[in-house]
Amino acid sequence: MADPEPTPPALPEHYFRHESGRLVSVLSRRFGVHRVELCEDAVQTALLRALQSWSQRGLPDDKSAWLYRVALNEALGALRRARRTDASGDNTEPVAVDASTEEAVYLQHEVRDDQLRMLFVCANPGIPRESQIVFALKTLCGFSTEEIALRLFRSHDAIYKRLQRARAALRERVQELESPGIEELASRLPAVLEILYLLFTEGYSSGQPDEMIRHEVCEEAIRLGLLLAEHPVGGAPETAALLALMYLDAARFDSRVDGAGGLLLVEDQDRTLWDSDLIQTGISYLHRSARGEIFTRYHVEAAIAAEHCLAPTYKETRWGEIARLYQMLEGVAPSPVNTLNRSIAVAEWQGPEAGLALLEPLNPPAWLLGYYLWDATLGELYRRCGNHERAIAHLTRALDAAPTRAEKALLRRRLEACSACGGSGPVRSTDVLGVGT
């Protein structure tokens, strides 16, 4: 028998990055969230040490315990050095530990609790929203600031500043952070869900060429959502609803971009590319979300995503049902954006005039007037009513304001179709509209 091709012992995908998130969470619980930077440095050193050792000697049997042991010793050493030299007043005695018994604590459910606790820390109301997301990506997901900057389309400096703002807020709130038990933190569940929702939307609403790496942000939102759902504290119906929404949107990732990297509307997407496993998972979470009295925007948005996923064709989509759901969404989360979305569903259901009738009496706030989808939608509806003059005016404005190349390309196609007074097909996409604002 021929020798099999030697295969190197592989690490699970994103092992270093996820292990970094686990270790930072565990160490921060032990040494205090106000020392999160010290913990991050200790973890970084442990990972580097692992890289050197494992590269030469191969993987140890107990990788995670190996990392934990090194990171813990590293953190303890750093604390001791800080205590000797530091006059900053951080004189809390690090409790002496026996690394071997500590290692036994590094068990699955403990680690999960610690990560969950860190997720609730991220949702601290004292941290600005955009800093919360960056902080979560750094501490819980193990991304570097450069990697975050790349995924969120912000400069490295902007990301760094947001991170510093989060750390400063946490240092000021030592007391508040250390005292509550995880059950008390449950009151922050809505804020935690909001973070996951924003994380997912950040990764989802883009048609950039580097779409793939942004999907990692969505994967992280789902991973943390699952972590939350497994825990008694986080396993609420609204968590299931958010997971349903994320799975049903993720199911359509691969069909959203055409061969040239352009963004495709729902009607133009190849439905055979939709991931039926993810749709199934999403639907089962949607069922699980339907218990108790709680009814959130995540429930409605997941139901809308499910309508799209389950419709056999674009034409056969139940637009009346979708219009009704958007109306419910306006009830739980009042926003003219939801009215905008409803008008599109109504236009499909009862014709473009009915859609326009919803928008024309609206007195949209300034930010919505500057929002390219406002003009894109009005432009398309006017085009379908045969009012080409108004259509071109709105589509031109939308084209100017569209944030990404893919979206611009899409609008240019619409505008050309309109100028030629030909073309067909309505502008309609929950994808282009995002999952809400």
Add this chain to the structure above:
Amino acid sequence: MSTTKAKFLYLFRFPSGGSPKRPSPEEMQAQYAAWAAWRAKFEKEVIPGEGLKPGGAIVKGGNVTDGPFIEAKEVMGSYAFVATSTLANAIEIAKECPINMVPGASIEIRELGY
């Protein structure tokens, strides 16, 4: 058929002070994958050694100098043995080693024996 194999020592040297930019966990995992692939490819040749901790000491004429040797531009990070027939082969194996992706790092190759 058997070929007599010589044994070579690889000394892995890295620029002192570490790399200017700290790699992210994802980058470290990519580096690990490259090393694992290299070791798997030359499984029959490469015999891993140990890592070398920083610091140490030099004894010279009975006088002791403690590490770390800050003035040194590079530090020895680890070593390994390579069993192969010729120095040329040992060089080829070293050329494929992922250490070449680390700026300023090097492998010194020495044949064992007198």
